[in-house]
Amino acid sequence: ALAELQGKYQKLAQEYSKLRAQNQVLKKGVVDEQANSAALKEQLKMKDQSLRKLQQEMDSLTFRNLQLAKRVELLQDELALSEPRGKKNKKSGESSSQLSQEQKSVFDEDLQKKIEENERLHIQFFEADEQHKHVEAELRSRLATLETEAAQHQAVVDGLTRKYMETIEKLQNDKAKLEVKSQTLEKEAKDCRLRTEECQLQLKNLHEDLSGRLEESLSIISEKVPFNDTKYSRYNALNVPLHNRRHQLKMRDIAGQALGFVQDLVTALLNFHTYTEQRIQIFPVDSAIDTISPLNQKFSQYLHENASYVRPLEEGMLHLFESITEDTVTVLETTVKLKTFSEHLTSYMCFLRKILPYQLKSLEEECESSLCTSALRARNLELSQDMKKMTAVFEKLQTYVALLALPSTEPDGLLRTNYSSVLTNVGAALHGFHDVMKDISKHYSQKATIEHELPTATQKLVTTNDCILSSVVALTNGAGKIASFFSNNVDYFIASLSYGPKAASGFISPLSAECMLQYKKKAAAYIKALRKPLLESVPYEEALANRRVLLSSTESREGLAQQVHQSLEKISKLEQEKEHWMLEAQLAKIKLEKENQRIADKLKSTSSGQLAGLAQESAASLNASGQDEASSKATPEPIQSTSLVPDVESREDLIKNHYMARIVELTSQLQLADSKSVHFYAECRALSKRLALAEKSKESLAEEMKLASQNISRLQDELTTTKRSYEDQLSMMSDHLCSMNETLSKQREEIDTLKMSSKGNSKKNKSR
Numbered sequence: 001a002l003a004e005l006q007g008k009y010q011k012l013a014q015e016y017s018k019l020r021a022q023n024q025v026l027k028k029g030v031v032d033e034q035a036n037s038a039a040l041k042e043q044l045k046m047k048d049q050s051l052r053k054l055q056q057e058m059d060s061l062t063f064r065n066l067q068l069a070k071r072v073e074l075l076q077d078e079l080a081l082s083e084p085r086g087k088k089n090k091k092s093g094e095s096s097s098q099l100s101q102e103q104k105s106v107f108d109e110d111l112q113k114k115i116e117e118n119e120r121l122h123i124q125f126f127e128a129d130e131q132h133k134h135v136e137a138e139l140r141s142r143l144a145t146l147e148t149e150a151a152q153h154q155a156v157v158d159g160l161t162r163k164y165m166e167t168i169e170k171l172q173n174d175k176a177k178l179e180v181k182s183q184t185l186e187k188e189a190k191d192c193r194l195r196t197e198e199c200q201l202q203l204k205n206l207h208e209d210l211s212g213r214l215e216e217s218l219s220i221i222s223e224k225v226p227f228n229d230t231k232y233s234r235y236n237a238l239n240v241p242l243h244n245r246r247h248q249l250k251m252r253d254i255a256g257q258a259l260g261f262v263q264d265l266v267t268a269l270l271n272f273h274t275y276t277e278q279r280i281q282i283f284p285v286d287s288a289i290d291t292i293s294p295l296n297q298k299f300s301q302y303l304h305e306n307a308s309y310v311r312p313l314e315e316g317m318l319h320l321f322e323s324i325t326e327d328t329v330t331v332l333e334t335t336v337k338l339k340t341f342s343e344h345l346t347s348y349m350c351f352l353r354k355i356l357p358y359q360l361k362s363l364e365e366e367c368e369s370s371l372c373t374s375a376l377r378a379r380n381l382e383l384s385q386d387m388k389k390m391t392a393v394f395e396k397l398q399t400y401v402a403l404l405a406l407p408s409t410e411p412d413g414l415l416r417t418n419y420s421s422v423l424t425n426v427g428a429a430l431h432g433f434h435d436v437m438k439d440i441s442k443h444y445s446q447k448a449t450i451e452h453e454l455p456t457a458t459q460k461l462v463t464t465n466d467c468i469l470s471s472v473v474a475l476t477n478g479a480g481k482i483a484s485f486f487s488n489n490v491d492y493f494i495a496s497l498s499y500g501p502k503a504a505s506g507f508i509s510p511l512s513a514e515c516m517l518q519y520k521k522k523a524a525a526y527i528k529a530l531r532k533p534l535l536e537s538v539p540y541e542e543a544l545a546n547r548r549v550l551l552s553s554t555e556s557r558e559g560l561a562q563q564v565h566q567s568l569e570k571i572s573k574l575e576q577e578k579e580h581w582m583l584e585a586q587l588a589k590i591k592l593e594k595e596n597q598r599i600a601d602k603l604k605s606t607s608s609g610q611l612a613g614l615a616q617e618s619a620a621s622l623n624a625s626g627q628d629e630a631s632s633k634a635t636p637e638p639i640q641s642t643s644l645v646p647d648v649e650s651r652e653d654l655i656k657n658h659y660m661a662r663i664v665e666l667t668s669q670l671q672l673a674d675s676k677s678v679h680f681y682a683e684c685r686a687l688s689k690r691l692a693l694a695e696k697s698k699e700s701l702a703e704e705m706k707l708a709s710q711n712i713s714r715l716q717d718e719l720t721t722t723k724r725s726y727e728d729q730l731s732m733m734s735d736h737l738c739s740m741n742e743t744l745s746k747q748r749e750e751i752d753t754l755k756m757s758s759k760g761n762s763k764k765n766k767s768r
Helices: 002-088 090-224 245-282 294-304 307-323 337-368 374-408 416-452 459-496 510-531 540-605 608-631 648-767
Strands: none
Touching (some): 245 294, 245 307, 294 337, 307 337, 337 374, 416 459
16 A cells, blocks of 8 residues: 555656646746737837827828918919909010919929829828738737737646645645554554464464364274265265255245335236226227227237236245245255246246337327327337337346246256356346336326326326326336345345355255255154154053043043033024024014003093903903913013003013113124224234334435435535635636726727827828
8 A cells, every 4th residue: 555655646746747847838938928918019119109200290291281282272363363464465464474374384393293292192191001900900919819828828827836736735645644554554564463473373283283183083084984975066965954044034034025025016017007008098099989099909908918927926926935944945956936936027028028019009109199299209209218128128137037047947057157147137137127117207207297288188197197107106116126125135145055065066956956855854854753752651551451441431421422412402402492482472572562552542442341351351362372482481481461550570571671682782792892803903903014114114214314415415515615616716717807808998999099090190181
């Protein structure tokens, strides 16, 4: 580690020297550019001075031109005055005309020269103005390029200085860390020296001890071991390995967790295929209003058969879980039920291949419908790609599961060296399945939101889309759980592959593994039989006496059993008769009460003599029938009194019957309450389990929330730091731009003044 840090320090020093050389070159370039800009400024001043001189000359020439123009006007006035005088005296004027013509020719020549000189000055002024403009434009462009280059050089210089300071600070920190680390390494080196000395002493002692034990064990083996069954791998594979109960319990626990995840996946897949079938029936054409296309009919028919392909996955995983017990040895060569699960997975993969083209064509049909928008068409294309990826992921997963099932059926199909790579590929395939399901969930949620915004979207379509989304979310969660579960346990799977016979690479073939399991069962039964305690023996004479007693007791027991059986039958019959006659007695009581009521009504309307005769006749008839019925009962019932006012016995019977009915009612209510309490106890137990699971999920979600909050705080800190750095850079750039704008405004003002002066000169020249 120290050598690496020294190499890193040397690399940083080399980079620092390179940056320092580049910094010096850039400084020289900046100085040269500054000198060039100063020289250009001096040239600009010289040009300004020459321009001012030319402007002064131009002013003097314009003044001279004005004087000459006034003189020409005076001469023209004099000529106009001299013409009428010439007409009056031609004779005297001939001489004067000759003089005036000579003067005029002189003035014309002088004027022509002045005009030519003025024209020449105008040309020179125009050329000078054009040259000045050209030079000014070149200087401006050169100034702009120099300013941009100077800004770039300054930015490079600032970056290099900043990087230089950062490297210096980093090197100083590394130096301090290296010093601390060197001190700790020196302390550790001293401790290691002391430990090595102690270990060398222990090694010598152990070597002496082991050499003595080896000699002793070799002598024992040579004298007492007739056959070494671990020498050949074929024979060694038949040896029963040491029973690892912890390994078996761990494997059963893992298989139980996998069974739960597979059950969740199976439920989600069933819901996904079923709701997809319902969606085909209502969109883009509702089957209740119009007939759907033949393609969708065939697709719906295939989707209707999804349970026959999805349910066996759960059954195969359940059989695999049941095959892993505490008494077996669980390795790939002994898990025969993995082959059935692989076959069920292959059948489901064939089902996915069968429905994939229909699914793609159905999505294309949705895209071709008039209701499909461009956004919905894009989502359908993304879903078609996701469905292809999902089928490909299941094919990959089926391939790797089939490879894992080979050691239990075909020993030469998969080498033991490839077990770990196949398991890692299974984990990668599960993670790929989770990623594909996340894409499907995202794209289908976008598709559902777009479809819900359509004006023709029905409530049935909205609910079906929500159901499909919930099933897709359940699939995504299940895939994520099983992928993380497998990735967490893949190291244990790889490590547990070496579990097998001692001093060998493992089981050679499934046949040897099966034989080993049979030997293991026999050995366990033998050990169990050895552990069974022996019963105490009985003397012979006592056994003979006991046999006689046993025979007599068995005969008497058989007779008693027959009597008990007959008495039980009689009791059951008597109970049935008792219930029958109790019902009959209740009916007779009801009839008696009705008859007494009728007689009382008649007595109120008739005389007392007739009333007494009728009451005696009716009471006699009813009492005779009641006595006949009561004589056949097992327990006699009390007879109602013939008098109109009930006596004490009838009241007691009524109270007794009332309480008996109340007791029966209370017992029935008690039984109902017991059954309800049992039911509520079971529900409470299930709810407690669900509550425990919910608390576990709550704890996991709380941990995830903590991690998410930590990530959010970290990202917020990074965002604030980046914002501050960007704000500093923007402020520096704004200051630089402000300075640049100020210089450009000054130069523009100077150029505008030059333009105004040149325009004024040109106007003056034109007026001339």
